[in-house]
Amino acid sequence: MLLMIPGPIEISPAVAEAAAAPPDSHVSPAFIEHYGSALERMRQVWKAGPEAQPVIVAGGGTLAMEIAVCNLTEPGDRALVVNTGYFGDRMAEMLARRGVHVDQVRAEPGSSPSTDDVAKALDAGDYKVMAVTHVDTSTGVRTDAEALAKLARNRDVLSIFDGVCATAGERFDMEAWGADVYLTASQKAIGLPPGLALLVMSARAVAARRALGTKPPMTLDLAQWKPILEAYEARRPSYFSTPATTLVKALDVGLGELADIDAVFARHAQVADAMRAAWQVLGLTLLPADGLAANTLSAIRYPEGVGPELTKAIAARGVAVAGGLHPALKTQYFRVGHMGYSTRRPDHLLSTVRAVAEALVACGHSCDVEAAVKAVASRI
């Protein structure tokens, strides 16, 4: 089965080989080299400055969100959530559980609050933190991370960007834009199996942790991890909690494949254009409003007369895609991931479009399968 859901995704042969190797000691010279190198490569992929602190912890994207929340905030702080869907709701809930007072700027599913609306909201409250989902996986909407990061920076508000469905797929320039946390998980455009929470924290974010009165839980505490991360980067053995040695080694390999990150961003944009051209040929429309569709996935409305049975028909043709996730629209759309390794595999993209097109025909939607395949083939 070809895995074309919006994460986990197909992984490269080199990453698969690294992830299948027997586990290494967490203090062996070979592992220390991989860990140190992975941290250095994260700074490049995130476009973060030398002062920024990359963090690798076993877990998922939700854990990375929790690390950001509990190291930047404490009970009584105020936060603004720019909410574009399911994962904005999760972030708001997480902040509230930390005892933070949360306000939200929301948009209809498929849309995004305007930069002006966010600026007004920031000016109306005394916020310590602004949280934004770069790409909301539930709607396929991409926010204008550059504009929002700069709004927060200009107002001395700390910004947290959830990049789980974006990092290494959508352009992000952490240092130039002045973002404070950019977080993700290993199973999306980074190109690994699930299992690692990954984030980079700016020097301001690190200072915010130092200033906290209420410490984070021990395993989530940057103050606990920082000396360990610094030791690994200096190629010295260290221990706080045993790292996921196999996955960290695979991360070093996977990030190595993303060394030319600008080319990786450009490839995602090209592939997304090609996939969108195919959807159009098939008579399909996207959930995100014009100009807001992410490059890492397509959220596609079911055409008239077709419903969730479509994803089963696509699976019967050897391709796994995902159903809807946003609670308000769950049964009205489906999602196709196009990020990471598969963007470098034209055969994956062509098989996906063919499977979707044939399944649509099987479900009673009349469309031209060959024209759709041609539309994508001519653009990648």
Ligand code: PMP
């Ligand atoms: N944020 C976004 C935007 C996501 O897409 C996801 C996962 N789909 C998460 C957070 C949570 O990540 P995880 O499932 O790895 O905890």
